[in-house]
Amino acid sequence: MEQTLINLSQYTGTPAVTILVSTHRTFPDNKQDSIHLKNLITQVEKELYEQFDKRIVWPVLDKIKETEKSINHDYNLDTLAIFASPDSIQVKRLPVTTTDRYVIGDRFEIRPLLKAVQQSEHYYIISVSRQKIRLLEAFNDEIVSEVKNKDFPYLNNYYTTDPMRLKHDQIVDNLLKEFFNTADKRFKKYYEENPLPVILLGEERNLAFYQEIMDIRGLVIGTHHGSFDDTSDPDIAKVTFPVIQQYIAGKQDAALQAINAAQSAQRLLVDLNDIYTAAENGQADTLYIGQTYLPTGHIDKGVITLGNGNGSTDVTLPVIDTVLHKGGNVVFLDENALDNYQGIALITRF
Structure with a gap:
């Protein structure tokens, strides 16, 4: 989305048409979204013909109307944004709210896209227990995927059931740390390919051990305590999304501190x-x-x-x-x- 934002911000030319429609994520509310979009396009068409010669209007209007036919509103988020020029058109579904409106000028209205970038977070979830380590990738309140291959889920082969050994806390702790250390080294490979912040899920003691052995410090932006070995994706997202919202809110506090520091300097x-x-x-x-x-x-x-x-x-x-x-x-x-x-x-x- 960041690259799209950069490309759109660099465009200048007329007419640059931005259409923003407040949309709905679920049925039956999203049935009205196509009607609102059609009404806005009708208004855009009227204003385009008032401002420009028809030979300038036709290329951009044809793209808008053709794109309208292809939009599946079953996949809507909170805002549908259309960016159209005589040469190109892009459609973005955004997880931020807006009011229905359109802008016709020599630049696109990119603020909703900027807000979406800043109010969204792409992150890893690591579910930690003594028996299993799970690795998931998430975006805001949605689980994108869970890694399921030879690396994860990673089952504990170090765990002992020997009653004599289980009586010795130090032995159990060492076995557990070895298990966590191996899991972290497996995770490190994914992080290096796609560096994202991390939320840890698990029992408090296990998370303390896990963070102690992590090779790369400062990745963890939040934790949540509990057992998640077999928890479904939607239920995990319900737990992690409030953590992400708190993390995003913390960015605003940091911004205000940066402003105060800049004022002093x-x-x-x-x-x-x-x-x-x-x-x-x-x-x-x-x-x-x-x-x-x-x-x-x-x-x-x-x-x-x-x-x-x-x-x-x-x-x-x-x-x-x-x-x-x-x-x-x-x-x-x-x-x-x-x-x-x-x-x-x-x-x-x-």
């Missing part, structure tokens, strides 16, 4: 024109925007003038595009997080 800009100028000059490190910050106005010769007159547009879009194009980052924060900065703040590189 005199590397923080909060005026919209200063921010845009810094972005144009390649000085933007990270742009923070409140989710409801949507100022309208005009940009003329690099100067932003706010207002709601004829032809006013959302002036944050070119700012966001410029930051991304120059190699900076854009982060959306909760509605009131940036109230002290009027909704927007930029940390500069120097």
Whole structure:
């Protein structure tokens, strides 16, 4: 999704059409999604013909209508986003909420995609017990897959049932650590191919042992205690998703700390024109925007003038595009997080 975001942010040309539809994940609610999409496309068609010559409208409109026919709404998430130009079209299902709307201009409305990237997390789940180690891959509240091959699930061949040996805690602990160490080395191969954060599931004592022997430190972003040797994918996701939500919320706290530190170091800009100028000059490190910050106005010769007159547009879009194009980052924060900065703040590189 990150590559899609970069490609869309770099596009400029008219008409660039973005259609955003609030959708539903389950039947029968998702039956109305196709109706809402059709209504928006009708509005888009009307406005396109009002703004452009029909020879410019036809290529983009044909792509939109053809794509509409192929969309299966049974697979909807929270938002359906369509990005269309005369040369290309992309459809994305996003796990973030939006309001039904469309944008016609010379850039795509990429904020929902940015929010989806930042409010989503791809991660590993390792279920740890004395008998079995399971490795799963997940995205937000969905289990993508469980590794089932010669590596995992990994059954404990070190475990002893000898009653005399079981009386000696040190022997049991050493056998357990050896089992965990072998499992971790197997996991390390998957991590090196696709490095993702880790959530550990298991009894508290087992997780303490497992984290003690892990070769790569700092991977674990959360734990949950219990037994999950035979737990189904949906039930595991119910346990891990709240952990991921807490982890994502922690990122916002870290962002606010970074803003405070930048302000102390005199590397923080909060005026919209200063921010845009810094972005144009390649000085933007990270742009923070409140989710409801949507100022309208005009940009003329690099100067932003706010207002709601004829032809006013959302002036944050070119700012966001410029930051991304120059190699900076854009982060959306909760509605009131940036109230002290009027909704927007930029940390500069120097």
